[in-house]
Amino acid sequence: MTAKIIALLNQKGGVGKTTTAINLSDTLAKQGFRVLGIDLDPQGNFSKVVSGGEVRFEKNVLQLFQKDNNVDISQLITLSPHSDDFFYIPTDIRLSRVIESGLTLSFRELRLSKHLNSVKADFDFIILDCPPNLSLTTTNAIVAADLFLMPVNSGVFALDGLEDLLDALQEVSQGQELHYYVFRNEVAAVNKKINNAIDEDLLEIASQRVLRTTIRRSEDIGQASFMYLPLSQYKNGSVAINDYRALVKEITSLL
Ligand SMILES: Nc1ncnc2c1ncn2[C@@H]1O[C@H](COP(=O)(O)OP(=O)(O)O)[C@@H](O)[C@H]1O
Ligand SMILES: [Mg+2]
Structure with a gap:
């Protein structure tokens, strides 16, 4: 086997990259896939x-x-206490200084990709949680990944910056075919009007690239992270777990 590498990408913060990276990894691992999650954000929330x-x-x-x-790289991998098949490489705030000093490295955008080549055979999925900017670790993730998942949330400014992100992605990938998908996170059932407006705009910007799956807004999702748990561990019966299962199903059908 060789792992499919999926990057959670959006230069906006607070849209659900980390939450999705955690629960997508957890859901895949609970289904028996071997997963390696890598934290590329100095905030270290995934970790x-x-x-x-x-x-x-x-x-x-x-x-x-x-x-x-x-x-x-294999020396950096740890097994998550939450699941038998979920491994991770963590980080913390000290990464930010290393990124700055790394800006002078040669072939700096290729580092992650090269390292991953040596562990790709050991996993089914490698999930990359990116920071809310287009810094060195994000460009490394763009070079390394086979598939890009971009959450957008449901606020008034939900889609701001999405076109820029798609441009940046195009630039870094230098003309290679890109497999990117946008999906809606934190969708509230209450406001149909706003939901429809976002859906329409999203289709205009990303046309064929919008996932059918949406992740609902759920108190459980936020609470779980607050308790340092994936959703399935925090509340096994939470209905929102179905959304992550649907996400897994749709993504695996695309790969
Ligand atoms: N579907 C959701 N329902 C409820 N809260 C969510 C949902 N997705 C994310 N959140 C909350 O929104 C905040 C930002 O999410 P996070 O995943 O950290 O975003 P990002 O990694 O893009 O900065 C967190 O407090 C998280 O718990
Ligand atoms: Mg994050």
Whole structure:
């Protein structure tokens, strides 16, 4: 086998990249897929949840971006306490300084991709949680990934910046065919009018690239992360779990 690499991407913060990365990874692992989740955001929120509440990590993705560090990526992988098939490489705030010093590295955009080549055979899916900007770790994720998933939330400014993001993606990928999909996160059932307006605009910007699956707004989803748990572990009967299952189903049908 060789892993499919999926990046959660959007230069806007707070749209659901990390939450989706956590629950998508967890859902895949619970279905028996071997999953490696990698935290590329110095905020480290993905790491905190998948580790069950740790905040500082010695085995750290930052080692992949350090000058003169020849670490073997397999040495950085840890098993999540939440699932037998869910592994991760965490990070913390110290990554931000490493990114800045790494801007002078040669072939800097290729680092992650090269490292992943040596572990791709060990996993079915590699999930990359990106920071809310287009910094060095995001460009590394763009080079490495086979599929891009872009959550948009349901606020008034939901789609601002989406066109820029698609442009940036095009630029970094240098003309290669791109497999990107936009999906709606935090969809509230109450306001049909707003939902329809966002759907229409989204179709205009991303046409064929909008997933059928949407993730509902659910108190359980937020609460779970707050308790450093994936949703399935926090509340096994939560209806929102179905949304992540639907997401898995749709994504696997696309690959
Ligand atoms: N579907 C959802 N329902 C309820 N809250 C959500 C949902 N998705 C995300 N959130 C909450 O929104 C906030 C931002 O989500 P997060 O995944 O951290 O965004 P990003 O990684 O894009 O910055 C978090 O507090 C998270 O718990
Ligand atoms: Mg995040």
